[in-house]
Amino acid sequence: MSTAPVPDHTTPAYKALTQDQVNDFRLRGYIVIGKLLDDELIELLRGEYDRLFTEARQSGHYRNLAIGDTDDIEEKKNASAQMLQIMQCCERSIHFRQLLYDGRILDIAEDLLGPNIQLFHDQALYKPARDGGSVFWHQDNAYWKCIPANLASCWLTLDDVNVENGAMHLMPGSHLAPLGHDRSQSTSSLLDIGDQVDEDQAAVVDLPAGGALFHHCQTLHYTPPNKTERQRRAFAIHFMPPGTRSGHTGEFLEVSFGRPMLRMRT
Numbered sequence: 606m607s608t609a610p611v612p613d614h615t616t617p618a619y620k621a622l623t624q625d626q627v628n629d630f631r632l633r634g635y636i637v638i639g640k641l642l643d644d645e646l647i648e649l650l651r652g653e654y655d656r657l658f659t660e661a662r663q664s665g666h667y668r669n670l671a672i673g674d675t676d677d678i679e680e681k682k683n684a685s686a687q688m689l690q691i692m693q694c695c696e697r698s699i700h701f702r703q704l705l706y707d708g709r710i711l712d713i714a715e716d717l718l719g720p721n722i723q724l725f726h727d728q729a730l731y732k733p734a735r736d737g738g739s740v741f742w743h744q745d746n747a748y749w750k751c752i753p754a755n756l757a758s759c760w761l762t763l764d765d766v767n768v769e770n771g772a773m774h775l776m777p778g779s780h781l782a783p784l785g786h787d788r789s790q791s792t793s794s795l796l797d798i799g800d801q802v803d804e805d806q807a808a809v810v811d812l813p814a815g816g817a818l819f820h821h822c823q824t825l826h827y828t829p830p831n832k833t834e835r836q837r838r839a840f841a842i843h844f845m846p847p848g849t850r851s852g853h854t855g856e857f858l859e860v861s862f863g864r865p866m867l868r869m870r871t
């Protein structure tokens with residue numbers, strides 16, 4: 606009688622990334638994937654993205670990170686800089702929920718985080734043409750305080766993105782230690798660590814529409830204003846291993862509708 610082989614869960618499969626790419630992520634704190642989504646899906650997601658922002662601008666259920674927290678729709682709309690954020694698109698759109706389970710994305714996340722993957726949260730980050738605002742230098746986990754600090758983000762573009770319209774800037778190796786952050790002078794909702802950063806050392810990543818990069822939750826990153834005639838639509842998915850705790854409350858971030866398990870192998 607033959608017996609089925611016992612699966613080896615101790616050795617990572619490295620299905621999507623090469624070992625060199627995984628090592629690069631460990632060393633630098635980010636990895637550039639390039640074009641990942643096909644054109645048909647990009648078109649679908651663009652339509653959803655635009656619909657969500659049209660609805661959000663009417664209802665006020667979004668933030669303009671350029672001015673901090675306010676419920677005043679007119680204030681958000683008329684601010685001179687627009688860095689617009691919708692949290693949890695997966696709770697507003699079935700297509701963005703489906704995207705969380707996209708095998709191309711999860712295979713990479715698995716190579717970086719291991720076989721069990723839970724959503725921390727997702728967000729759309731929109732820099733409209735001409736008056737798109739910046740996101741200051743920060744480590745995500747300075748906001749989140751997750752324990753352990755072992756999350757990875759997939760940052761996806763729905764437009765061609767370069768330095769002119771808000772490309773991602775990342776500081777290699779900065780993920781290895783948490784840094785102290787101060788509240789920004791100009792907006793109370795953002796942290797800013799800009800004065801500790803040597804921008805000459807930063808990697809600036811151009812991506813085509815449908816492109817992706819992954820970064821660690823402690824990797825310092827920044828995006829500049831968009832003063833071009835081209836909008837910059839981006840979407841971030843923040844992944845964590847199950848068992849991650851909130852440093853704010855000390856509690857486990859339990860599986861829920863907003864924090865689904867996306868992949869579970871062990």
Ligand SMILES: O=C(O)CCC(=O)C(=O)O
Binds near residue numbers: 730758760826828839
């Ligand atoms: O999309 C952007 O401009 C900034 C993204 C970002 O800072 C983040 O995902 O943490």
